[in-house]
Amino acid sequence: MATPSSASLPPPRKRRLFLRWPFVLGVVAVIGYGLSVAMHWDDRGQLWIKERFESTAERSESVWLPDYIADIDAKVLPGMADDEASDLAFNPHTRTLFAVMGNNPFLVELSLDGDVLRKMPLLGWDNPEGVAVLEDGQIAIVDERSHDLTLVKVDASTTSLKRDDFKRYDLGKSADDNKGFEAIAWDPVRQRLVIGEERPPKLFTWNTDGRSPLIGDKQPLPNDQLDLRNLSALGVDPRTGHLLALSADSNMLLELDENGEQVSFMTLLGGFNGLNNRVPRAEGVAMDDQGTLYIVSEPDLFYRFKKH
Template sequence: MPPALRKPTVLALIVMAGAAAALSAVLSPPALVGGGLLARGYVADIDRAPIHEVADNLSGLTYSDATGTLFSVTNRPPQVVELTPDGQLVTLIPLDGYLDPEGITHVAGEVFLIADEGDQSLHRVTINAGTRRLAAAPDTRVATGIGAWRNMGIEGISWDARHGRLFLAQEMLPMRALILEGFDSAARLTSAAPQVSEWYPASLSSLETLDLSSLTLHEATGHLLLLSHLSSAVVEYDQTDRLIGRMGLGGGQSGLAAGIGQAEGLAVGPDGSIFVVAEPNLFYRFRMGSPLP
């Protein structure tokens, strides 16, 4: 493929190739079982709020119950971005030695994992109130062994504390969610390399999502939420991998005045609030219309 054919062109080709499947989804979408988070009628109460201290490339999102704050990353420059639950900046932490950080997940306490799409690796880091910079180190780097074309690799990461494993989202070519196992409760490897398997229910296809830009595991229910910026949607799967919910992110949907152009990060708070960040530097919060039982 010639060098001039960059990601926007590839995305256009993917969209064109998936047009027939998308039309099929409109005419005969997969049945929703219901009963999950997204059945609670989410509405945006913070819509398209800019994070002025961040210029561009906001990506990935996770909620830390240790601090009550959210963490995201940017890749140019590489840094961690800490935010309050209403989208106000807490701090910026420069990242040294990272190629293309695209995702971050909270593990426990002060421990996080950062996904670097540049070499499809993970970095185990400690972040606390005294952290001013973070440097990539060989002894805390985990090679995933995931092959990916250009920047079509790891876009989302979420820690599953109950089972001591990771969920990863690969954007496309192929679009898939992966499970990485072989960690202890603090996300340290217990073997030479993680064991990688594919999480791929039949309904995870272009009928539901044209790409995967992020994902998050809701620990309280064990449900997996997937974000697709090309499809402008969040979809929800239960513990038996059944599709049970969908939240639209287009203009006029879910209380949004305009559609979210490039949603890149997804997290759920302890009260069930859903947070989304989007390029270049936009923050969204969705509140559920009816509480969880």
């Protein structure tokens, strides 16, 4: 009986390579699936498909994040490289922005072009991570380390703020003390503060007219659609009342409607929405009354997006 010649069989090394390929492909598939779940790419894929079927009328009734293009991309906030920009809020009365810095606590007022107008030290704060502008010069500041919210008053003459001069509100303990309450936004349409826990992402509301002291306690807000790895910041579109949820870990900004349903999203990776590079660590988001979108990133970067 004839035996196969050595020329008819692939070399041993090549045979081992052929046998190894299915294993390698299997490992890649498992890693890819795990990564897609961790990054919620599966959810984003479903939302991307859903976006394609939205009518022009439905898009016009929402923020519609896919239409936003960066016109200020990674502008450096001077002198703040060590301060860690943590959140951002729009003031419709002064038509300026207020940002908090978490590492060296202070409140900074910015022009809508990202120019620094003034810096106000926050004396007594541990780790301010969230800021929201309410009514009559009242500003809410969330301190993640202290698990509380402080309502302060700011006017044109304010040069610094001392925490002991203002009333504080306990937000309670978080599931993870190091990933606690750090997101806050004022919803003028529904007269409430929306407060967010970083990880796992959770939402709460606190009803207020924006002028008076807070009464009662925060209430949980259903957030089944908050498919994000973490929650870095919150914003509210003052025109529609839609919620903007920012996630640094997911490199994403998500729009939710009044029922908490996902409407649209924007990725914060380079090559998308006019961005040259990935937003390093997006920590603050705000939208003005004209629909212009603003984002700040650690350590000291400012972004502006306009709808096209």
